Amino acid sequence: xxxxxxxxxxxxxxxxxxxxxxxxxxxxxxxxxxxxxxxxxxxxxxxxxxxxxxxxxxxxxxxxxxxxxxxxxxxxxxxxxxxxxxxxxxxxxxxxxxxxxxxxxxxxxxxxxxxxxxxxxxxxxxxxxxxxxxxxxxxxxxxxxxxxxxxxxxxxxxxxxxxxxxxxxxxxxxxxxxxxxxxxxxxxxxxxxxxxxxxxxxxxxxxxxxxxxxxxxxxxxxxxxxxxxxxxxxxxxxxxxxxxxxxxxxxxxxxxxxxxxxxxxxxxxxxxxxxxxxxxxxxxxxxxxxxxxxxxxxxxxxxxxxxxxxxxxxxxxxxxxxxxxxxxxxxxxxxxxxxxxxxxxxxxxxxxxxxxxxxxxxxxxxxxxxxxxxxxxxxxxxxxxxxxxxxxxxxxxxxxxxxxxxxxxxxxxxxxxxxxxxxxxxxxxxxxxxxxxxxxxxxxxxxxxxxxxxxxxxxxxxxxxxxxxx
Amino acid sequence: xxxxxxxxxxxxxxxxxxxxxxxxxxxxxxxxxxxxxxxxxxxxxxxxxxxxxxxxxxxxxxxxxxxxxxxxxxxxxxxxxxxxxxxxxxxxxxxxxxxxxxxxxxxxxxxxxxxxxxxxxxxxxxxxxxxxxxxxxxxxxxxxxxxxxxxxxxxxxxxxxxxxxxxxxxxxxxxxxxxxxxxxxxxxxxxxxxxxxxxxxxxxxxxxxxxxxxxxxxxxxxxxxxxxxxxxxxxxxxxxxxxxxxxxxxxxxxxxxxxxxxxxxxxxxxxxxxxxxxxxxxxx
Numbered sequence: 001x002x003x004x005x006x007x008x009x010x011x012x013x014x015x016x017x018x019x020x021x022x023x024x025x026x027x028x029x030x031x032x033x034x035x036x037x038x039x040x041x042x043x044x045x046x047x048x049x050x051x052x053x054x055x056x057x058x059x060x061x062x063x064x065x066x067x068x069x070x071x072x073x074x075x076x077x078x079x080x081x082x083x084x085x086x087x088x089x090x091x092x093x094x095x096x097x098x099x100x101x102x103x104x105x106x107x108x109x110x111x112x113x114x115x116x117x118x119x120x121x122x123x124x125x126x127x128x129x130x131x132x133x134x135x136x137x138x139x140x141x142x143x144x145x146x147x148x149x150x151x152x153x154x155x156x157x158x159x160x161x162x163x164x165x166x167x168x169x170x171x172x173x174x175x176x177x178x179x180x181x182x183x184x185x186x187x188x189x190x191x192x193x194x195x196x197x198x199x200x201x202x203x204x205x206x207x208x209x210x211x212x213x214x215x216x217x218x219x220x221x222x223x224x225x226x227x228x229x230x231x232x233x234x235x236x237x238x239x240x241x242x243x244x245x246x247x248x249x250x251x252x253x254x255x256x257x258x259x260x261x262x263x264x265x266x267x268x269x270x271x272x273x274x275x276x277x278x279x280x281x282x283x284x285x286x287x288x289x290x291x292x293x294x295x296x297x298x299x300x301x302x303x304x305x306x307x308x309x310x311x312x313x314x315x316x317x318x319x320x321x322x323x324x325x326x327x328x329x330x331x332x333x334x335x336x337x338x339x340x341x342x343x344x345x346x347x348x349x350x351x352x353x354x355x356x357x358x359x360x361x362x363x364x365x366x367x368x369x370x371x372x373x374x375x376x377x378x379x380x381x382x383x384x385x386x387x388x389x390x391x392x393x394x395x396x397x398x399x400x401x402x403x404x405x406x407x408x409x410x411x412x413x414x415x416x417x418x419x420x421x422x423x424x425x426x427x428x429x430x431x432x433x434x435x436x437x438x439x440x441x442x443x444x445x446x447x448x449x450x451x452x453x454x455x456x457x458x459x460x461x462x463x464x465x466x467x468x469x470x
Numbered sequence: 471x472x473x474x475x476x477x478x479x480x481x482x483x484x485x486x487x488x489x490x491x492x493x494x495x496x497x498x499x500x501x502x503x504x505x506x507x508x509x510x511x512x513x514x515x516x517x518x519x520x521x522x523x524x525x526x527x528x529x530x531x532x533x534x535x536x537x538x539x540x541x542x543x544x545x546x547x548x549x550x551x552x553x554x555x556x557x558x559x560x561x562x563x564x565x566x567x568x569x570x571x572x573x574x575x576x577x578x579x580x581x582x583x584x585x586x587x588x589x590x591x592x593x594x595x596x597x598x599x600x601x602x603x604x605x606x607x608x609x610x611x612x613x614x615x616x617x618x619x620x621x622x623x624x625x626x627x628x629x630x631x632x633x634x635x636x637x638x639x640x641x642x643x644x645x646x647x648x649x650x651x652x653x654x655x656x657x658x659x660x661x662x663x664x665x666x667x668x669x670x671x672x673x674x675x676x677x678x679x680x681x682x683x684x685x686x687x688x689x690x691x692x693x694x695x696x697x698x699x700x701x702x703x704x705x706x707x708x709x710x711x712x713x714x715x716x717x718x719x720x721x722x723x724x725x726x727x728x729x730x731x732x733x734x735x736x737x738x739x740x741x742x743x744x745x746x747x748x749x750x751x752x753x754x
Binding site: 210 | 493494497507511512513514538539542553554555556557558559686687689690691692693694696698703708722725726728729730733736737739740741
């Protein structure tokens with residue numbers, strides 16, 4: 001049997017059709033495709049793929065079950081360690097994680113691990129998987145989780161399975177964090193996938209309280225001293241948008257990517273006026289930044305009816321931090337790339353609306369601290385991009401609300417919570433933290449990995465606490 | 471779900487809702503706000519907390535039916551529910567005993583000034599309040615303000631009640647009098663707050679204004695509510711909503727508040743058609 005060197009492609013919506021709608025771009029494997037892709041797995045005894053997975057899914061084991069057509073066992077295997085497989089199968093950067101270590105990747109393309117995970121999760125969901133609530137005793141210790149993004153949900157799932165009484169507090173009106181407000185519907189369907197996986201956690205016994213701002217509605221100290229929580233996990237993410245600090249950023253038509261995406265994803269502005277939240281997309285849109293969030297903003301603007309959308313990025317294509325797949329999809333859909341370009345001012349008219357983005361061309365100089373070549377301004381290269389909307393996607397910092405209202409919780413200079421990278425322990429006993437609030441903006445799966453470690457540490461901490469009180 | 475325990479019409483287009491929200495009432499302080507959502511398709515609407523009662527576990531919200539969403543909100547009745555309500559958000563007013571404080575409220579802005587005036591009075595300050603409206607029909611909270619003020623001055627644009635003047639007129643007279651005014655708090659239309667700040671600026675009297683820019687999440691996440699204060703961008707939701715009136719760029723604020731004017735009409739039309747059952751979108 002000769003080895004197939006490429007992955008089985010996943011069916012997708014045609015480009016011309018998909019830029020007109022918000023439906024998911026990729027359509028997922030069929031059973032035949034999934035089985036054929038599973039056939040490619042060599043079932044390596046050493047399973048190098050697993051070391052690339054922050055939550056250490058037993059990848060060969062679940063793929064073996066897919067190959068055999070036993071999808072119930074496949075999803076059960078994944079769910080032993082991953083509470084959000086349909087999400088991870090879609091948004092994990094597998095090429096830098098599990099698939100990077102796949103033996104097949106040395107000669108050709110790795111096994112499509114993400115695509116198979118997604119297939120297993122989607123099949124289980126569509127079939128209507130039965131989830132049994134984990135009984136927790138009246139004496140069960142209580143854990144409060146702040147923030148219902150990927151980190152918090154992972155901690156919630158892991159600890160609920162261990163019999164703790166878990167309550168998740170979410171500031172917005174729907175749980176999911178960045179999965180709901182940030183990542184667009186066409187990459188990660190909200191009702192069908194995100195809320196469905198969260199509902200599975202509810203069925204497991206996790207309580208989720210929305211519209212609760214910790215730091216205001218309750219403080220961490222109140223949760224521990226008055227509300228009877230034995231431990232707290234903080235997973236509040238990277239929720240404070242950075243602006244460029246250039247002239248004109250307060251003109252109408254300038255959005256942070258967070259606002260643009262929140263209006264569209266969480267508030268469903270793409271359904272305006274049926275949905276009451278409006279969004280303004282002009283004819284020509286510039287998205288500043290080169291990460292996944294920038295690609296999401298650009299592709300969203302296109303679907304909202306913009307005629308021309310450009311990514312404006314100060315380094316070259318090679319340095320784009322976005323996933324290759326996202327860049328590929330963006331290009332396919334007609335997003336233009338203004339590379340080696342940095343904005344210097346947003347230009348406006350007398351009524352306060354954007355009429356252009358003034359930029360300079362850059363050249364790559366010596367490597368900087370990140371190891372990437374530092375962009376330096378090319379002399380006399382100033383020009384104006386003719387745009388009427390500017391979306392700023394240059395990163396987010398930590399939201400200070402929890403840190404500033406919690407006694408004894410140490411943060412670093414950037415405002416991130418200082419926590420042990422191996423177990424999430426913070427400077428405050430009983431309080432753990434993980435995900436973007438600790439590391440700065442990163443990926444869904446890294447946050448889940450941090451959540452997993454923190455859950456194990458919280459378990460150990462609470463076992464110890466219980467013994468002390470006996 | 472959050473139950474509406476009481477709905478009152480205070481003036482044409484001005485309505486009051488008393489809402490059951492014990493967790494918010496427990497924590498609310500003067501100067502803070504909430505965000506509400508009426509239903510699945512609703513916008514997140516920020517409203518300043520006009521009053522709170524920790525014993526009954528209720529908060530009071532006042533609003534003027536100006537846009538599509540507030541008009542829809544005005545249709546809800548006693549016994550009905552809000553889908554979402556979150557708060558208290560923003561920083562509370564700094565209240566301490568400092569001497570004489572002038573509280574200026576314009577139009578609907580009188581409501582959020584009320585708990586501040588009450589707090590200032592309870593802290594032992596002399597409170598002089600100036601409340602103004604276009605005419606007496608739309609003047610609200612007169613009695614409530616009188617109850618917490620040592621002196622209450624009323625102005626109307628048309629002279630139908632109190633002095634025929636803008637609020638800045640009696641304010642200037644107070645500043646020129648021998649009263650030692652330590653602080654001015656002004657809440658109302660942006661243009662009023664701008665002129666109050668201009669009136670007090672030459673006197674160097676600290677002036678606090680409460681800003682209401684367009685907002686989505688209300689927790690610092692979207693940056694839509696950024697306002698220029700002392701040439702620095704601040705987020706009204708977490709850094710405010712109260713700021714030093716002498717440092718606020720009111721023109722940028724007014725410009726940004728106009729961002730969705732065109733969309734307002736479209737949504738109003740859609741909602742009205744939907745209510746009348748003539749919507750043809752096949753999806754609602």
